[in-house]
Amino acid sequence: MTTMPELYAQNVNSGALTADPAQEAVLPEFERIRAALEDAGRKGWFRKTPEPPKGLYMWGGVGRGKSMLMDMFAASLDVPNRRVHFHAFMQEIHAGIHAARQKGLEDAVAPVAAKVAEDVRLLAFDEMQITDITDAMIVGRLFQALFDAGVVIVTTSNRVPDDLYKNGLNRQLFLPFIELLKQNMVVHHLAAATDYRQDRIAGSQTYFTPINAEARARIEKIWQDLTHGQAQPHTLTVQKRALEIPAFHNGVARATFYHLCGRPLGAADYLALADAARVLVLEEIPLLSRQNFNEAKRFVTLIDALYEARVRLICSAAAAPDFLYVEGEGSFEFERTASRLQEMQSDGWGSD
Template sequence: MKSLTDIYASKVASGALTADPAQEAILPLFDEVYAALRAAPRGKSGLLSLIGGRKPPPVIKGLYLWGGVGRGKSMLMDLFHAHSPVPSRRVHFHAFMQEVQVGIHAARQKGVEDAIAPVVESVADGIRLLCFDEMQITDIADAMIVGRLFEGLFKKGVTVVTTSNRVPDDLYKDGLNRQLFLPFIALIKDRLTVHHLHSPVDYRQGRLTGTPVYFHPVDEIARRAIAEIWTDLTGGQTEGLTLHVKGREVLLPRFHNGIARATFWDLCAQMYGPADYLAIADAVKLLILEEIPRLSRSNFNEAKRFVTLIDALYEAKVRLVVTAVDKPERLYIEGAGAFEFERTASRLREMQDANWGQD
């Protein structure tokens, strides 16, 4: 089997990728994980059956790849996952923790004393490699269980490869009861090789450089441009993302690698509030928002939600690509709320800047 170094080189040679020294420096780390997984004993849940019992699963050190947005972390991890020598799963970390919380709640409803144990069993069943995109911990509920969860997965012989925008020491930074979270950071450092992808090139930003990000009116030209941007940024892949916020479900119908695509009606015609939009801003690095209509007293509630959504995206420095019926200043020209919308229009203008969202 080819190493990831060989696969990367072939894609560079074909023009599918641009050679990046910072990315190339990480490839040997992926190759080490690949070789260890391929050489490890195989059996159910990664265990080797022996007379008189089972041998403990082999300890295979994973990889924690961190760095700025758009440096190619997810691309490299996806390339690794696509050529994994063992059964594996790739999932956005936020979505994974939502699944875990649902599983724990279900176990508690059944009266299971240790509710994390069946979740570990379920996650580890049939896989030996977990690939997470964008590990980040902001929720105290996640912070309080993630240590035991990962310790259980490691004991099951599951190897973890993850990307993050943060160095491990900054996970759950300034969070409530953070001292209880610190053992998880130590566990990550022990079980994963931590590497900083320090590329000066923001490929995601570069793809949008010189490209309009605000299209009006909503016509076939705008729709075609949005489709091209989506395909360029995601390769046309989409898995959708459901966020669980205070017992509610918030649906992003199209989602991949931190990039979401939805219509105005998907996000603003629902009974969503500030907490829902903050959750979206936390989970998304770039949002493509389509079909923003004329705003007036006839859709006052939707307009109010739109203002709240833009505020959440603005404060979180989320990149925004939109199609709208008109330019920002002419979206809301009459009715209650038109005056207050001037700030939103100003923010929509500011968010069109090519450097928006950069640190």
């Protein structure tokens, strides 16, 4: 069986990866889990022989290779495992809980957790973050049930555990979950100096005008480079509402102007998007005026949210920022948005 350090070395030697000391430093943790799972499988471990290994909570800045390492690890396993984005998993859990309640079950979490534990020995979550009060109230009992059933959890996050659900409603009720994570998972900071996602964009044009076939083709090339064709529709929960993102993969989101600004969305939606995505591909921004004033106001709010969260923006638009909104109510206020759009095009913006 090939070990994780050996797999990593093979990818470096083939040129698929560049050796990174911070990434190499976490490989023993992955290998510890992989070896324990493989050994337990041979011994019939889930019949009460040795204790399952501690999982892994790997956190660090965006673009440092966390998801890549997770993919490599999950693919290396010969035991039942599942690799899934954390938000997508929680949506499934909510659906399962709803179905259990429809059957009149008093404890709706237990059967859902039991079903997960029947199917897998390891869960690999990407981008754990808690922004919704409903998720915050469920994860403690859910994870406790999974740990009790011997399921090993490995997850990536942009946040240290103590910052999960920071400033959230009734956060004091969430704190035991943080302690549960620390007890059952090794917390490892992936302190890589290089943002590989930014490197893939570095030097590339990110604002395309006019909107034509060439702009679409160039954006598509960037999109494929960032997502490797693995994007899927994604749902964010915002104040108990569902915000659908048409395409999402590994912190990279894609939508049209109409999808995000042509519908009655607000600041909470854009803040949730900015929290989930580190790169947004936004297509077909039209000329703005009094004729589409409401859409223009939403666009201003969206850009403010992206700017404050340092999200990288790749977009196609009908005109350069200074000429997107040149007449009508709100054109003067749009000057700040135009300035931010200009700044967000600069190479390296969003990398800190």
